Amino acid sequence: MTPPVVPSGARDLLAPATGRGAPHPTVPNEPPASLVVQTSFLGDVVLTTPLLAELAGRGPVDVVVRPDAAPLLAGHPAVRRVVVYDKRGAERGVGGVWRLGRALRGHGPYGAAYLAQGSPRSAALAVVAGAAERVGFDTSRQARALYTRVVRYRADRHHAERLWALARPEAVPNAEQVRPRLYPGDAERGAADAVLAALGGRAFAAVAPGSVWATKRWPYYAELAARLAGDGLAVVVVGGPGDREAAAAIVAACPPGWAVDATGRLSLLASAEVIRRARVLVTNDSSPQHLGSAVGTPTVAVFGPTVPAFGFGPLAPGSVTAGVEDLACRPCDRHGPPACPLGHWRCMRDQPAAAIAAAALAVAERAQRTSE
Secondary structure (H helix, E strand, O other): OOOOOOOHHHHOOEEEOOOOOOOOOOOOOOOOEEEEEOOOOHHHHHHOHHHHHHHHOOOOEEEEEOOOOHHHHOOOOOOOEEEEOOOOOOOOHHHHHHHHHHHHHOOOOEEEEEEOOOOHHHHHHHHHOOOOEEEEEOOOOOOHHHOOEEEOOOOOOOHHHHHHOOOOOOOOOOHHHHOOOOOOOHHHHHHHHHHHHHHOOOOEEEEEOOOOOHHHOOOOHHHHHHHHHHOOOEEEEOOOHHHHHHHHHHHHOOOOOOEEEOOOOOOHHHHHHHHHHOOEEEEEOOHHHHHHHHHOOOEEEEOOOOOHHHOOOOOOOOOEEEOOOOOOOOOOOOOOOOOOOOOOOHHHHOOOHHHHHHHHHHHHHHHHHHHO
């Protein structure tokens, strides 16, 4: 039986990451490549980078991600090829899995595929791609039938360590092995220069008021910014176009020249570069927190309906988390519900701007002393 022809459009989804677009050289007797499938949220992709670095020590690594996450891995030295998988668009359904899997097969052989989120669709993609071994977590009940090796999901570990353990399940990593890493390039540095020029060289805090989940958006960022500016720390607001309303309120709360709205103006890696230059990052439990971890910026992470014990706290040295510890209803959700189930939203409302500002200033001061 003649196998279906892979459409050229499917192969166009395969983009080399080495050297920011330079083709990856063919190496004689190169070991089988690893395939990592991570089509979850942006923060999860960042937290997968320690796994990528670990696998890169064994041979080439290709990574399957959603279209919005692909730019995060541009220029990453551990990645041979970023594979864009539009699972809700052009490549949705069984046909999309088949087309992309067959296209991937042409870039193998893959010695192993590592299934970072445990969906049956990801496991099926690894099968079609011809991965000799398929590794996933024991919590993935629907996908486990397609795995050849099952790894214990450690709920008591940070998610970066859990993902890293897909490659080394019996090992105990050190802090550096599970620190995420991103690699902004010249274009991102130039974009950051342009945004920060308005501050005239002032030291600044990066603030990220957004989140996909409404109940994870701490409501007092404008007051926080006013307090930080009053203490001599300018503010740069990072986020997407959907955060512009919040950013406008933050900028309006500060004296002229002491705040910059960068929302919707920067790529993900350029946002990471801005965060890298900040004295401190203040963010909700959302993807900018993980950008901070990946560039080493000390972070104040404001948690509401979720808790750091879920494994998604900041990893940059000097970081702290804030949350209302004595609420019986907290945590109420793994991600953050659209609205407070009890209607009071005290997990966020009971965290005043004065307390978060004090934490941010203390973190920034410690970071400054450490760097001197």
